[in-house]
């Protein structure tokens with residue numbers, strides 16, 4: 001029985017794949033892919049490889065996840081070289097951990113091939129160094145998807161932490177998220193950035209402040225997938241002039 005490879009596809013551009021990821025893709029007999037993976041990455045598969053699109057399209061998440069596990073297990077047992085392909089890094093908000101557990105429980109060996117995560121690559125694409133020590137002692141990667149309930153990030157604590165906040169899946173609830181950070185004491189003038197579809201041909205970005213974030217998202221017609229960055233490091237964003245048509249320069253550029 002072959003090892004199943006859990007492969008990170010990076011944020012988009014195939015040049016950002018690791019060499020190992022490319023090798024696994026070209027060796028694969030079966031590839032189970034997420035919606036987020038760029039078409040240019042999928043074009044690298046062997047022409048006789050089977051491509052199974054198992055992205056989430058609504059419905060009951062747990063059932064769907066179990067179905068993905070069963071599919072991987074069945075294919076691996078049949079002797080196929082299986083790649084489970086995920087956008088960015090497979091262990092960053094990608095359910096990679098759950099999939100490794102399910103495969104191991106089925107007695108199947110798993111290899112993890114790390115990928116470039118959007119939370120680092122998207123800010124970097126506009127010159128934002130997420131842990132720049134002149135601005136922050138570190139970075140917190142958080143999901144904006146969960147707002148209520150036990151699993152929601154403690155926004156007040158994050159607001160006080162001094163960490164750069166890199167928020168995945170935060171677009172749909174941006175307004176609530178801003179309110180929670182403000183309630184936690186984060187100033188409205190805190191620099192913020194949004195980068196959507198980074199490293200794809202549809203990339204868009206805007207620089208603004210926490211206080212103008214919600215309005216900027218609407219005006220710039222930013223669509224998912226997008227990364228939100230909140231913190232002083234946003235001041236380092238390159239070529240601010242080029243970003244102006246989308247957003248507001250506000251304090252992000254004003255302090256230079």
Ligand code: SAH
Pocket residue numbers: 011012036086087088089090091092093094116117118119122167168169170195196197198199200224225226227228
């Ligand atoms: N495993 C992925 C994240 C999956 S969660 C990774 O490591 O990058 C999905 C979220 O990732 C999206 O809602 C968005 O916040 C972010 N994302 C993924 N690809 C992106 C891209 N090309 N540009 C901007 N954000 C992206």
